[in-house]
């Protein structure tokens with residue numbers, strides 16, 4: 001059964017329409033990649049799902065429940081968390097405080113706590129009292145992921161985890177992602193980096209200009225089809 | 234610095250994506266407006282021939298408040314400089330008038346001009362300091378500047394110190410044109426003075442209106458609307474944000490200072506508390522602008538009419554009147570932040586004094602919202 | 608010489624009062640980037656409320672204990688029913704709403720209590736002082752006021768830096784959108800913030816009335832002192848605000864020492880000078 005689904009989801013920035021009816025599904029335990037060119041609407045989609053943008057009612061369901069009218073701070077309590085594009089750590093908070101804020105919206109039990117996040121990213125424990133602004137890009141991304149995990153989400157939305165990171169760091173982050181999936185967390189992965197996205201995804205959607213231009217299992221999608229869906233050629 | 238609107242529409246069209254739209258600011262209604270406005274101004278100018286003194290005095294007040302409102306609107310509605318310290322320039326202009334006439338022995342009307350210059354000169358260092366503050370802090374910073382002016386003037390014993398002073402009768406009676414008006418209308422000195430003041434106020438109101446209108450339609454207007462959308466973006470397209478704001482701030486201060494000088498020439502009595510009054514020269518003015526509709530040319534005109542009626546019928550209530558105004562301002566901000574004209578023009582899709590660039594084309598509804606104040 | 612030492616001591620003590628004025632303003636700006644133009648009047652209002660309670664026989668300390676939660680509740684409601692509705696990029700609506708509120712409070716007090724000058728009678732402590740010899744003395748009340756200013760800052764810092772809600776406050780201040788993703792309801796944080804700010808205003812109002820005379824018209828001047836203290840302090844921390852308050856207090860007493868008529872002017876001029884030489888204040892925020 002789909003743990004997260006959207007039906008004909010639209011989204012606007014003022015008068016500007018950024019999404020034109022996205023129908024999407026994520027199954028329990030699944031990892032789905034969303035790819036697409038810059039400006040295709042990937043981040044907008046994640047923000048709309050997470051409740052940061054106004055949407056139509058009933059266009060978003062989390063575990064069968066309509067969350068289309070709920071504000072972001074309620075949605076996270078129902079088990080959906082977004083790792084935002086560009087990490088967006090709380091700059092005046094230390095590493096540990098950032099993680100603890102992540103637990104603010106936690107309801108019920110789950111595998112993630114300060115101890116387990118530190119086990120996942122041991123470097124963060126060493127730097128727990130450091131201001132988050134003093135971390136390297138990779139470490140900041142770890143804090144951002146850890147912060148989201150602290151709410152014990154059923155669904156984790158990740159927006160461009162690899163943005164601006166060195167290949168070796170990206171590998172570490174993706175290794176951690178594999179760990180996270182083992183706990184049964186369903187993951188939506190927005191990436192511009194096709195290779196990485198396709199290597200971990202069970203399924204993929206390609207967005208173009210606010211619409212789904214292609215979807216399917218990575219193996220079934222030909223290079224040319226992806227290319228066409230990506231650039232609209 | 235030419236104040237010329239002719240090329241800016243073309244500039245704006247070049248920026249707009251796709252060429253399906255044409256950009257224009259003239260509307261049919263605005264042409265009609267001109268046909269009505271000119272005769273109306275002529276009638277107002279001829280009014281002293283028929284009207285009694287009280288009416289002229291009331292209209293004097295309305296015209297000066299209208300000028301102040303247009304100026305505040307230029308600052309806040311267009312440049313995003315929300316000031317609660319415009320009394321700094323009203324008061325400085327007023328005191329400069331007293332200094333030039335009483336101490337310097339100059340003609341009152343010449344002194345009004347010089348008072349404007351003085352306010353402009355004071356505005357430059359003031360701007361250099363308060364521009365370091367952003368947004369709401371800028372607002373309070375302007376208030377501090379006004380307080381500093383008030384406290385300094387309270388120390389100037391030649392101008393009456395803290396208690397203030399009156400304009401000697403011979404100053405007012407030395408005004409240029411007084412004899413001419415006395416003979417023209419066969420009235421006595423004080424009445425003739427009211428008539429001249431009335432004309433000056435009319436010139437001030439119309440002149441301010443034209444100045445603000447042309448400024449907004451000039452390249453400054455274009456720069457201002459870019460700044461309003463995003464200062465960083467404006468900067469990156471080559472708009473000198475600081476200089477544009479400084480220019481607007483100083484121009485506003487000059488005209489505000491002239492208005493202050495004229496107002497206190499008519500009052501013929503000055504004190505630091507009166508000249509630098511927050512309520513009289515800023516709170517009322519803001520009320521006029523927001524009730525009429527901030528960011529529009531029409532708003533202050535409607536606002537000053539509403540304000541005058543409220544004042545006329547309710548000012549006797551004293552503090553309850555002020556409580557009512559405060560309550561109205563709050564309600565307005567909560568339920569109709571674009572004011573009476575904002576609501577009307579959206580409903581009816583009209584613009585009498587179009588300063589915003591309108592997109593004319595397939596998109597129907599975006600004209601007002603494009604540069605909207607939200 | 609003793610005159611100068613006395614002036615400096617009085618200035619620091621006065622700074623305690625100004626810091627109390629400023630703390631609430633600093634908190635609401637720090638967390639929601641909102642400037643409350645009614646802040647000064649909302650310091651004078653609780654002073655009058657306490658005066659009214661004392662007038663019907665309530666002991667002054669009990670009056671303070673009643674008015675503090677009352678102002679907290681008032682702040683919560685003000686934020687919920689008005690200011691939360693106009694949050695956003697446009698600063699004009701909140702600014703004008705608080706401006707309107709300022710005029711309402713001022714004139715409401717004028718109607719309710721007349722323009723007469725009042726003071727809060729806090730008993731024998733009011734005029735007691737600690738002589739230090741050489742004609743220098745600490746007034747007990749000003750000393751308690753400075754201690755209260757410090758205590759309020761210690762308490763608020765404990766809330767902000769040691770509790771989960773405090774973390775939520777700071778997270779909201781850093782990035783309100785991401786804070787919502789963490790399950791933080793920004794609007795309820797804002798309502799709490801305004802509640803806290805006005806509760807501190809009540810404490811400030813108590814010391815305003817206990818230290819000096821007051822009447823309904825003096826709110827705006829208190830707003831300006833508070834504002835100056837906040838900007839001089841630099842928005843980095845509440846301790847900076849305390850330092851800013853002391854700078855304003857010192858400038859005023861030094862100005863008054865030179866010429867009694869220069870007291871207020873000297874405070875404003877000190878503010879303008881700091882703005883010119885250190886536009887981000889004495890203790891700016893590390894990251895902005």
Ligand SMILES: Nc1ncnc2c1ncn2[C@@H]1O[C@H](COP(=O)(O)OP(=O)(O)O)[C@@H](O)[C@H]1O
Pocket residue numbers: 013016018036037038039040041042043044045
């Ligand atoms: N805050 C915003 N305001 C207005 N338009 C935006 C905003 N954020 C994104 N957009 C626009 O929405 C579209 C989709 O953007 P986005 O979702 O960020 O794309 P992606 O994440 O796929 O790169 C783009 O055209 C972008 O310019």
Ligand SMILES: [Mg+2]
Pocket residue numbers: 039042043044085160
């Ligand atoms: Mg993106």
